[in-house]
Amino acid sequence: MKNFLTVAVVAPIAALGIGTVAQAAVLTFDDIAPIPDLAEIPDGYGGFNWDNFFYKNGSDITALDTGYDNGRVSGDYVSYNGFGNQAILSDRVFDFNSAYLTAAWNDGLSVTVEGLNKGTTLYSKTVVVDTTNPTLVNFDFFGVDELRFTSFGGVEPDYLIGKGLGTQFALDNFTFNETVTPVPEPTLLSALLAVSTLSAGSVLKRKQQQKTLGKA
Missing domain, CATH: 2.60.120.1350 (Protein of unknown function DUF4465)
Structure with missing residues (x-):
């Protein structure tokens, strides 16, 4: 689960090319x-x-x-x-x-x-x-x-x-x-991180609900 949360946060940033050499x-x-x-x-x-x-x-x-x-x-x-x-x-x-x-x-x-x-x-x-x-x-x-x-x-x-x-x-x-890595505006980066966190939270909540139903 920890790995999933990491991917959920990093993926949108990687899609923007941030950190590209x-x-x-x-x-x-x-x-x-x-x-x-x-x-x-x-x-x-x-x-x-x-x-x-x-x-x-x-x-x-x-x-x-x-x-x-x-x-x-x-x-x-x-x-x-x-x-x-x-x-x-x-x-x-x-x-x-x-x-x-x-x-x-x-x-x-x-x-x-x-x-x-x-x-x-x-x-x-x-x-x-x-x-x-x-x-x-x-x-x-x-x-x-x-x-x-x-x-x-x-x-x-x-x-x-x-x-x-x-x-x-x-x-x-x-x-x-030859190329310069595009860096998003701080507000855009914050929004992406917020969306990623919400997305990860939603998936985590669904998995917890599935576990609860499975025990019922």
Whole structure:
């Protein structure tokens, strides 16, 4: 009977998908059409719309020993913000878990990442990165439908003088959850629990009545 009561309460919640673990996906930018140098990321890649995001071959001779080269975590390609300006990706609601960031040209580059839902900023995180190594940043932005990346500041290191200039950053191994578990409103959850409890009570009462009749 105890097991039955447990099932009666849990079943409506399970039907709503509460507690479902979202499946994580990683965008490496290595599975877009191969290019010798750079190109815009096409809308639809990873299920997102991309605004001012490009992908670049970090192993190309024009990128060697720069942050584009040093920022490669998997394969040859990294993403970056075109012309050092703000870059945006958006679409459905998702969870943004983490990404590797590397400054393309300026050591001490600041990158601010904002997570929004329906135009309202829910999260904002600023990190400082260099040109020599990728930095893994755990964002943990839950239930967002848009990310805005803005980079600024930093100083060009001596070893890159004459090679390039700007506030671009390299982005690799973008990790996110493809689905977000729907959570019912508190009032709805309370109502479901109440209904489940009443249902379990009714069944228990009927079983007790059947036992009583059986003894008569």
